[in-house]
Amino acid sequence: MGAPVVGIIGGGQLARMMHAAGIGLGIKVALLAEGPDVSAAQVVHDVTVGDYTDPATVIAFAERCDVVTFDHEHVPTDLLHALQERGVLVRPGPEALVHAQDKVVMRRRLASYGLPVPTFAVVASPEELVAFADGTGWPVIAKTSRGGYDGKGVWKVDDPTGAGEPFRNLAPGVEVLAEEYVPFVRELSALAVRSPSGQAVAYPVSESVQQDGICVETTTPAPGLTMEQATACQRLALEIAQDLDVVGVLAVELMQRADSSVVVNELAMRPHNTGHWSIDGALTSQFENHLRAVLDLPLGDPRARAPWTVMHNVLGGDRTDLVDGLRHVLARDPGLKVQLYGKGVVAGRKVGHVTAVGDDLDEVLRRARHGAAELRSGS
Ligand SMILES: Nc1ncnc2c1ncn2[C@@H]1O[C@H](COP(=O)(O)OP(=O)(O)OP(=O)(O)O)[C@@H](O)[C@H]1O
Ligand SMILES: [Mg+2]
Incomplete structure (x- = not known):
């Protein structure tokens, strides 16, 4: 019996951080990457470069892994069913994953459970969209x-x-979903992890800040959330994970209204940007727990190590050599943790993140923001 091989489809930063989390547990990662130099391909030893939509490529890759999981949700659902039919363990499985792949399927399913979702409709033309509005x-x-x-x-x-x-430019088979505009005051994220045996854990709920559709910062726990509200969000994530038979991380993106009620925005079934804080801020990171779950190992404790954890993304900016920025950032704040993804710096692209933990929220926010800003652009 050798170490188990987890096949990860997709070579982005999520695969890179999963690989890092598996090293201590003796887990081997095999990667199906988009190119030889993508983020995770720089660190994983066993790399296949190939197209994740090509059945022959994906089948040949998957058949030599003990279990297959994902860095992104773009592998065609039919292909995942084909893998399962060949006896490959696909985790999360296609019946669950389709709810993270297809927002219409997700809306219909959650609505059928009576869960809070915006009013929605599938619209076939601009005229139908206008009529909906x-x-x-x-x-x-x-x-x-x-x-x-x-x-x-x-x-x-x-x-x-x-x-x-x-x-405009709708791909074949893609539909347009119309939704009521939810006047949310902030976005929250509830992360749960579930194993095939049915063990499940929930992380503390995070507040996430998006700019131009990209997550830029998370604060954990979400400030001002009462114990009851936080527990309700965690329970929601655990229930969805169970109802959909999710294996691995489930991220439930939530929108919170002024009256504190929440609405589900969307689901992700892989480690999520709003869980990056857990590498340095939780007893067990989302990446480690995702690996444990797909291998059906006992899950680790998701609780926070400190009263506050702030994660701030480093988006591509003026500085093209991030390693150059490290010297200043590390010297200024020895408690700050930095993750760089090895990606080329392109304006607005996620190229790394920094995490600060501590007792005083304002101080932790300031440290995380300063570190990210310095890495992004220098002074
Ligand atoms: N019904 C809504 N009402 C108001 N704002 C919304 C609504 N749906 C989405 N948004 C806003 O748009 C953002 C992006 O939406 P969504 O998460 O569905 O897209 P995405 O591109 O798949 O995101 P991700 O980067 O998380 O994959 C949300 O984070 C939220 O800020
Ligand atoms: Mg989203």
């Missing part, structure tokens, strides 16, 4: 059912002149 009130949100990320594939439509945009 006339019913719910303007503005509305339009989204493509599949393929979106970091705010791409999401439009706020203020009036009928903008109703054509979501239908």
Whole structure:
């Protein structure tokens, strides 16, 4: 019996951080990467470069792994079913994962459980989108059912002149989902991890800040959330994980209204940007717990190590050599933790993150923001 091999499809920073988390447990990672130099391919030993939509490539890769999991949710659902039929362990499985791949499937399923979701409809034309908005009130949100990320594939439509945009360049089989605009005061994220045996844990709930559709900062626990509200969010995530038979991390992105009620935005079934804080801020990181879950090992304690943890993303800016920025940042704040993803610096692209922990929230926020700003642009 050798060490178990976890096959990860997708070579981004999530795969890179999963690999790091598996080293101590003796877990081997095999990677199906988009290119030889992508973030995780720089650190994983066993790399196959290939197209994750090509059945022959994915099947050949998967058949030599003990279990297959994901860095992103873009592997075609049919291909995952084909893997399962060949006896490959796919975790999370396609029946669960489709709810993270397809926002229409997700909305319908959660609505059928009576869970809080925005009023929504699938619209087939700009005219139907206008009719939907006339019913719910303007503005509305339009989204493509599949393929979106970091705010791409999401439009706020203020009036009928903008109703054509979501239908432009629609890929085959992709639908347009119209949603009531939720006037949220902040976004929250509830992360749960579930194993095939049914063991599950919930992380403390985080507040996340998005700019231009990209997560820039999280604070954990979410400030001002009462114990009852936090528990309700955790319970929601645990229930969805169980109902959908999720294996691994489930991130439930929530929008909180002024009256404190929450609405589910979307689901992700892989380590999530809002859980990056857990590497340095929790007793067991989301990456380690994801690996433990897909291997059906006992899960680790998700609790926070300190009263406050702030994670701030480093987005591509003026500084092109991030390692150059490290000297200043590390010298200034020995308690700050830095993760760099080995990616080329492109304006606005996620290239790393920093994490600060401590007792005083204002201080922790200031330290995380300063570290990220310095890495991004220097002074
Ligand atoms: N119904 C809504 N009402 C108001 N704002 C919304 C609504 N749906 C989404 N948004 C806003 O748009 C952002 C992006 O939406 P969503 O998470 O569906 O897209 P995404 O591109 O798949 O995101 P991700 O980067 O998380 O994959 C949300 O984080 C939220 O700020
Ligand atoms: Mg989202």
